[in-house]
Amino acid sequence: MSAEERRESVIRAAIVEFARGGYSGTSTEAIAKRVGVSQPYLFRLFPNKQAMFLAAVERCLADTRKVFAEAAEGLQGEEAVRAMATAYQRLIVEDPDKLQMQMQTYAAVATAGASGDREFVDAARAAWLEMWDETHLALGADVKETTTFWAFGMLINTLTSFGFPAGHRVWSGFYDEARPIA
Incomplete structure (x- = not known):
């Protein structure tokens, strides 16, 4: 495996x-063990733990x-909002570490x-x-639409992190007659 593949x-x-x-609760030893390399080898790839964390943050957000x-892609307005919301929900259900990494980022x-x-x-x-800028452009550079999208997204992050199931009453505000949000 090349150094770039190992990285x-x-x-x-x-x-x-x-x-x-989280940042404080994770040892570089745990990361090295998960990868199957020595801890000193990690520091040949990254100068310190903070650099590893920032690389993880950047990758997580890039994936999102x-x-x-x-x-x-190819959608506008309401169709783009719904497609992005649905795709995000699928991401955090299928790969919950992505959501948890985001939450750990905010805490760090x-x-x-x-x-x-x-x-x-x-x-x-x-x-x-x-991430904000790219979604802003995807939503037609409409500040209100982008702000609403992110406000609902952050609420979804919070409710999901708390483990509220989809049918729970706290999710009821995500639906209205004209526009299902979640």
């Missing part, structure tokens, strides 16, 4: 481990952007921001902003 396997393993344990882009950014680690916050923010 890719480390990023995939880091997403799983950080999704489940790809899901949105593929779903919205809040902690880093509180401690004054602007470099970390700025890097994570830039990755998330790419």
Whole structure:
């Protein structure tokens, strides 16, 4: 396996481990074990744990952007919104580590921001902003539509993270006569 292939396997393993344990609760030893390499080898691929976490953040958000882009391709307006929402729901059901990694990202950014680690916050923010910008364009560069899409998306993240089943009353606001949101 080439160094680039090994780096890719480390990023995939880091997403799983950080999704489940968070930044502080995940050891580089756990990532190395999941990949099947030594811990020192990880540091030949990444300078430190934070760089591994940021690579995992960037990959997770890039994968999510790809899901949105593929779903919205050739669609506009309401059709694009529904396709993107459906694709996202499928993503977080089929690969729950993607949602958990997002949630761990928000927690790590809040902690880093509180401690004054602007470099970390700025890097994570830039990755998330790419996702915002791409969905904004897919939704016709309509600020209200993009904001609504992301507001519902963040609520979906929260409800899913809490484990509320689809039929629970907290999901009832996702439907109206004209527009099923979820």
